Amino acid sequence: MPFGLVALVLAATVLPHDRRGPAAGESLDVPGAILSAVGLACLLLAVNRSSAWGVSDPRVLGLAAAAVAVLGAFVIVERRAARPLVDLDLVADRNRALAYATAFLMALPQAASLVLVVLYQQTVLGAPSIEAGVAATVAAAALVVTSPVAGVLARFLTPRSVSSAGCGLAAVGYLLLGLSMTGTGAGPLFHLGLVLVGAGNGIFMAPNTASIVRGLPVDRRGIANGIRSLMFNSAQTLGAAAALLLAAAGLSGAGIGGYDGVAADPAGALWGFHVAAAVLVGCALAATVTSLRRSGAWLVTPTPAAPATSPAPRGEDL
Structure with a gap:
């Protein structure tokens, strides 16, 4: 909450104001806003509470059914709205639709991996919360450090090539994380996975x-x-909730019913983490495939330099 309030104040004082004013006939798509908020809330709540209530609980099933119905109605309303909240025509372009799909698939495991890392260290390895939190910052630090690399690569490679390489690199990282979760400690393979x-x-x-x-x-x-x-934030929330659901299934069978203690049988809890890690790898691999399916070149075509023009002759040279 405090960070959100600070962001609102900064946005109001720092960001430039739009002096053009609203376009003629422009208005907020109230039905679309309500349907999207209700539908996403039902979906996220259903996934989030699955670990506590059970997947077959009537409340979870009811929320999931409501999410499908409301989000389906949202799509219908947006197709008919004069000024929709979400312009579905934007995904009519094949490459843009694949870029959206890739972004969604890459966001699913991003927050989920951090949840698994912290939970694994605390419940299986018995690490204190501070140590687990510090380990989770390795991936964030690597993200910050390598982000400028994309700009350098963009001089030679197209966005399709760079994005696909990032997806593949993340898939390898998730695989290493899963392989390193053996219950014997966080070794070099574990930290290399976080870096990747x-x-x-x-x-x-x-x-x-x-x-x-x-x-x-x-x-x-x-x-x-x-x-x-919107897709990124929703996918991150869904991925984190799904990772918790899978990890909790393993932890409940290993003598721990929550997330604030060490499992009585750490080895018995590993299968939940391994299944969750496999799902993360699958998401990243699917993102790699959707990214590669975009059409276009792999390398940036150099723009030919304009021919040099000779200077106009001076009067004394005529």
């Missing part, structure tokens, strides 16, 4: 976002990026 996860996401983000807004008019780029942000 952060590096892959850092290299992926900027070029994929550039692919989404490329070719759009200025007044539609914000909408396109807003859809990407």
Whole structure:
């Protein structure tokens, strides 16, 4: 909450104001906003409470059914709205639709991996919360450090190439994390996996976002990026909740019913972490495939230099 309030104040005081004013006939899509909020809330709550209530609990099933119905109604309303909250025409372009799908698939395991890392260290390895939190920052640090690398690579490789490389790198990182979860400690393989996860996401983000807004008019780029942000945040929440659900299934059979203690049988809890890690690898591999399926070149074609023009002759040279 405090960070959100600070962000609101900074946005109001630092960001430039739009002096153009609203366009003629422009208004908020109230039905779309309500349906999207209710549908996403039902979906996220269903996934989040599955570990506590059980997947077959009537409340979970009811929330999931409500999410499907409400989000289906949202799509119908948006197709008919004159000024929709989410412009579905933006995904009519094949490359942009694949870029959106790739962003969603890459966001699913990003937060989930951090949840698994912290939970694994505390419940299986018995590490204190501070140590587990510090380990989780390795991926974040790698993301920050490698993000500028995407700009350097963009001089030679197209966004399709750079994004695909980031997806593949993250997939290798998730695989190493899963293989390193043996219950014997956090060794070099564990930390290398965290570095590759952060590096892959850092290299992926900027070029994929550039692919989404490329070719759009200025007044539609914000909408396109807003859809990407909505998908990114929703996918992160879904991924984290799903990872908790899988890990909790292993922990409950290993003598721990919560997330604040050490499992009585750490080895018995590992299967839940391994299944969750396999899902993360699958998401990253699926993202790699969708990224590669985009059409276009792999390398940046150098722009030929304009021919040099000879200077105009001076009067005394005529």
